[in-house]
Amino acid sequence: xxxxxxxxxxxxxxxxxxxxxxxxxxxxxxxxxxxxxxxxxxxxxxxxxxxxxxxxxxxxxxxxxxxxxxxxxxxxxxxxxxxxxxxxxxxxxxxxxxxxxxxxxxxxxxxxxxxxxxxxxxxxxxxxxxxxxxxxxxxxxxxxxxxxxxxxxxxxxxxxxxxxxxxxxxxxxxxxxxxxxxxxxxxxxxxxxxxxxxxxxxxxxxxxxxxxxxxxxxxxxxxxxxxxxxxxxxxxxxxxxxxxxxxxxxxxxxxxxxxxxxxxxxxxxxxxxxxxxxxxxxxxxxxxxxxxxxxxxxxxxxxxxxxxxxxxxxxxxxxxxxxxxxxxxxxxxxxxxxxxxxxxxxxxxxxxxxxxxxxxxxxxxxxxxxxxxxxxxxxxxxxxxxxxxxxxxxxxxxxxxxxxxxxxxxxxxxxxxxxxxxxxxxxxxxxxxxxxxxxxxxxxxxxxxxxxxxxxxxxxxxxxxxxxxxxxxxxxxx
Numbered sequence: 137x138x139x140x141x142x143x144x145x146x147x148x149x150x151x152x153x154x155x156x157x158x159x160x161x162x163x164x165x166x167x168x169x170x171x172x173x174x175x176x177x178x179x180x181x182x183x184x185x186x187x188x189x190x191x192x193x194x195x196x197x198x199x200x201x202x203x204x205x206x207x208x209x210x211x212x213x214x215x216x217x218x219x220x221x222x223x224x225x226x227x228x229x230x231x232x233x234x235x236x237x238x239x240x241x242x243x244x245x246x247x248x249x250x251x252x253x254x255x256x257x258x259x260x261x262x263x264x265x266x267x268x269x270x271x272x273x274x275x276x277x278x279x280x281x282x283x284x285x286x287x288x289x290x291x292x293x294x295x296x297x298x299x300x301x302x303x304x305x306x307x308x309x310x311x312x313x314x315x316x317x318x319x320x321x322x323x324x325x326x327x328x329x330x331x332x333x334x335x336x337x338x339x340x341x342x343x344x345x346x347x348x349x350x351x352x353x354x355x356x357x358x359x360x361x362x363x364x365x366x367x368x369x370x371x372x373x374x375x376x377x378x379x380x381x382x383x384x385x386x387x388x389x390x391x392x393x394x395x396x397x398x399x400x401x402x403x404x405x406x407x408x409x410x411x412x413x414x415x416x417x418x419x420x421x422x423x424x425x426x427x428x429x430x431x432x433x434x435x436x437x438x439x440x441x442x443x444x445x446x447x448x449x450x451x452x453x454x455x456x457x458x459x460x461x462x463x464x465x466x467x468x469x470x471x472x473x474x475x476x477x478x479x480x481x482x483x484x485x486x487x488x489x490x491x492x493x494x495x496x497x498x499x500x501x502x503x504x505x506x507x508x509x510x511x512x513x514x515x516x517x518x519x520x521x522x523x524x525x526x527x528x529x530x531x532x533x534x535x536x537x538x539x540x541x542x543x544x545x546x547x548x549x550x551x552x553x554x555x556x557x558x559x560x561x562x563x564x565x566x567x568x569x570x571x572x573x574x575x576x577x578x579x580x581x582x583x584x585x586x587x588x589x590x591x592x593x594x595x596x597x598x599x600x601x602x603x604x605x606x607x608x609x610x611x612x613x614x
Contacts, residue, residue: 151176152267160186163263176267181231182337183265188226189336192233193251193259199223201251206328207321211245216368225251228337229344237410238341238419238614240363247328248335256329258336342419343614346412360445361412362422368406372583374590376406377423377471381604382590391482391579410613415450424448424611426463428471448605461602465594468601472591479584483542486573490549493565500561507556511548546577 167177192198199222224233252258351361409422493501494508
């Protein structure tokens with residue numbers, strides 16, 4: 137019985153023709169099967185990069201392939217989804233599949249560097265291997281330049297079509313879609329399949345970029361290279377700076393944000409930064425440096441990262457766990473104090489507007505001034521606006537007795553509106569930010585009490601935040 141034909145028995149020329157038809161993963165696998173294949177293929181660094189780029193598209197190795205829609209910058213699944221936790225990308229510098237947290241936004245979200253969608257030309261790409269012993273370096277260079285020029289000419293119409301799609305159909309989330317939006321999205325997706333992911337082989341992780349000197353121009357933060365991270369949709373910033381430290385707010389008790397612009401969301405977009413610690417040579421979330429910045433924080437305006445270039449673990453090695461606990465607790469309390477000020481403003485600003493409805497000459501409730509004189513006479517501070525500097529500290533008032541007092545007044549006012557005010561008058565009152573204050577008063581009240589409770593526990597147990605930072609280590613990136 138004749139034995140089966142083995143690839144190793146084929147002439148080298150035919151074997152090379154077969155090898156050029158395999159995918160990058162199979163190419164490296166073949167080179168490891170026998171000495172003959174290894175001597176024939178002689179995989180280069182580029183071949184290993186191509187293998188990793190193919191592996192990142194396999195769910196078992198690289199996780200999900202996020203789908204991007206340029207019309208409104210929508211990405212599916214959204215950032216913060218559990219599937220993102222196992223999402224990995226190729227770094228062509230250290231030749232590793234690394235977590236998406238190890239890359240800046242441009243390296244994984246731009247058209248040329250993001251993962252190509254299924255069915256695209258890059259997702260179905262074969263190896264570009266060629267036998268080196270049969271050609272000279274000069275001939276290879278000229279052939280590759282010719283192939284690159286032909287590829288650029290072939291892809292030019294698709295790139296132009298995709299740019300026109302991105303420029304001509306941007307639709308903010310609160311606008312109505314055109315009637316043919318699905319058809320235009322389909323054409324844009326087809327064009328994207330031809331041009332997406334063409335520059336993935338140039339992608340570098342943040343550590344390789346640092347070693348290359350990409351962050352040397354950050355003069356304000358030269359001792360602590362800093363990059364922007366992914367935007368997250370969270371109920372509040374506590375979930376970003378203290379993930380898992382406290383329980384999330386139940387959905388039915390979350391205050392509504394920006395209702396006038398985008399009705400209904402109970403989450404806000406939170407941005408953070410990733411900072412390099414020169415003491416231990418690791419990248420951390422900015423919260424590991426005891427910095428809890430607001431959304432308006434920018435790299436150019438603030439230099440306080442340079443003043444705290446040691447992460448919590450390095451500070452522990454130098455000063456001890458007690459110093460870390462105190463520093464982390466003080467920073468957390470300062471951050472929460474600022475959040476508490478915002479909630480106090482939301483709780484109190486509607487009362488000054490309500491007082492104008494009672495006492496102004498054209499006030500909507502001027503016919504019921506007697507009720508206000510009897511029931512709201514103690515709210516003397518409401519005669520000014522909530523942003524007036526003459527008002528006594530809002531937090532002190534609310535902490536002492538005001539939040540319980542205002543809740544009682546709120547219930548009294550609800551009963552008055554339900555029984556006395558006609559629906560038409562209340563509809564005129566209940567607009568814009570007053571509507572937001574009226575509907576979410578209870579949610580803001582509970583949030584004020586919640587943050588007060590968190591701050592009270594931090595003050596009583598100074599090791600609570602320190603233990604969380606050091607033992608659970610929630611901020612390590614790479």
